[in-house]
Amino acid sequence: MAVPKRKMSRSNTRSRRAQWKATPVALTTCPQCNAPKQSHLACPACGAYKDRHYSAAERTEHQA
Numbered sequence: 139m140a141v142p143k144r145k146m147s148r149s150n151t152r153s154r155r156a157q158w159k160a161t162p163v164a165l166t167t168c169p170q171c172n173a174p175k176q177s178h179l180a181c182p183a184c185g186a187y188k189d190r191h192y193s194a195a196e197r198t199e200h201q202a
């Protein structure tokens with residue numbers, strides 16, 4: 139297996155890590171209630187996903 143020949147400088151390490159940024163969460167609208175929801179997840183407002191209802195996904199009074 140290939141091994142780095144030289145130690146990478148702090149400057150090189152830090153300039154590489156400077157490009158590593160968090161990306162904002164992509165939101166879509168729920169087809170049932172038009173509330174903003176994360177894609178591939180059940181809607182937090184009405185619990186709908188793929189013509190089914192998941193009550194566990196719905197937001198309760200204990201959450202913000």
Ligand SMILES: [Zn+2]
Pocket residue numbers: 168169170171172173181182183184185186
């Ligand atoms: Zn919904």
